[in-house]
Amino acid sequence: MNTRVIKLSAHQLALEEPMYFRVRLEGDRVADLDVLPGQVHRGMEHLVMRRNLYQNITLLERLCSLCSNSHPSTFCAAVEEVAGIVIPPRAEYLRAVADEIKRIASHLFCCAVQANAIGETALFRRVMEIREIMQRAKEAIYGNRMDLAANVIGGVRYDLTPEAATYLARAMEEMKKPLDELYLQFGNNPALMASMAWVGVLPREAAVECAVVGPVARACGIGYDVRRKSPYGAYDRLEFEVATQTAGDVRARNLVRLAEARQSVSLIEQCLAQLPAGPLYADTLPEIPAGEAIAKSEAPRGELMYYLRTDGSDFPVRLKWRVPSYMNWDALKVMLKGEPVANIPLIVNSIDPCIACTDR
């Protein structure tokens, strides 16, 4: 059989961030894959050691736009763990609100991009329109459509006034019907089924071996959600199901995302209903002692992990983080094997890759 090697760029992969693939083809089918990262390597792990802990919140928020609340909140959780800072209950809920708003927007963006990748432009527009409700909510509450700047060490730096809470509750009400509709569409629409069902399959055993996380893992039947397994913030008091599917294909990954977006709506409503009164942040912070800590959170794409080591100064000795996309790239080797070239952009986007996060 005719074997050749092609190189695919971000544009050909329908990605909005730079990533290159070297693909070995047998006929028109993918035989092997080499991922070539590093195009947006900004040396951020080096930069964080040259800034103090407070400056790092700002820097980490700019790590990537879609996970831009998960990074600073998880980093703050790591600092709080080292210093034994207890954040006020209201702050715990407000952090969850910011996280869930970002999760809905991120999941919808991913589903929209995939609709675009298979040429369903009307659906792409529809999903982006629904997402726009969340973008407007972000702008109204945080003053920004992407970076929310919601976190500080010891709590949050924004409050929900009663008017803002009412506005957010109304936005959540507006999301429910469209999200249910989208779930049915991605689940049952024959055109979407034809392009997404049984495409890019990741069997459960391979998912365990590649140690994938987030919706990619949950679509293979691995019910791992950091919010449930290692609860943080307000999540130990909120009710939600861990959304799982078993097929491990593109369709299953999208159904997990849409189910989670729907749950996020409910989580935000629970937060608004339970929101306790009180301060937004711990008003006096202790000296940050020497120590080490692990902080984990469920970012939109899956488990985000931070390791912080301090020596008593304001600068971290080491700050390392591992983003959910980091292992998911490797799983593409399994998902793409035997697939036609035409399916590559769809399958690559179905893992919701985050390149700025991967490269740092």
Place this chain on the structure above:
Amino acid sequence: MNDCTNETGDTPTAPLSRRERAPEGRMRDGFEGGGTPDVTGVVAGVASALALAAGEETTVTWRRDRKGVLTGWCRLPSGEALLPAARAIAELEGRLAMVTPYLPERSQEKGGREIAYHFDLDGATLTLTVTLPLEWARIPSLTPIFRNCDWQERELMELYDVQVVGHPDPRRLFLDHTITHAPFERLVPYSTFSNAATGKALWDRVLGEREDA
């Protein structure tokens, strides 16, 4: 070393369910400093597995946060203990979550560096730390045991002066081949380090390529 891992397989450790963990809102309890903790499955399983794999002197300190999430911290007696310890964790169905190499000043003065391996055990995080010499540091590759250690170790090799022995694919991962080896250990101009995404280095390269053509 191999026979140890077989024995650890016999230690049954049921993963902790959420309910079995510490009650909500409880403060960090007596795990640190050798109190008498209510020994849970993960704690007991890890302790016996590591003792078998890496030697009796291996102790794991457990911390529990306010939400009941466990983190375990362990210093391995030697670099040789890493491979059997990792195998023991694989037996316990642990997942490699992250690898953190670093050069803390304190250990640098003693001529050492450290690498922390973070494993996930159904929600609990266990960190195994090994101390290596500053020069000629060598560490066995865990990629044959944990497939996802591949990128972690490739990144470790390009950023630090550490040799990972037995890595199946030891190529550069993020950094350009023109960048000096181990940039986290020496001063490298920022534009060079960030793959010349900005600044003079990029301009020089563009001009250089034009002249070559």
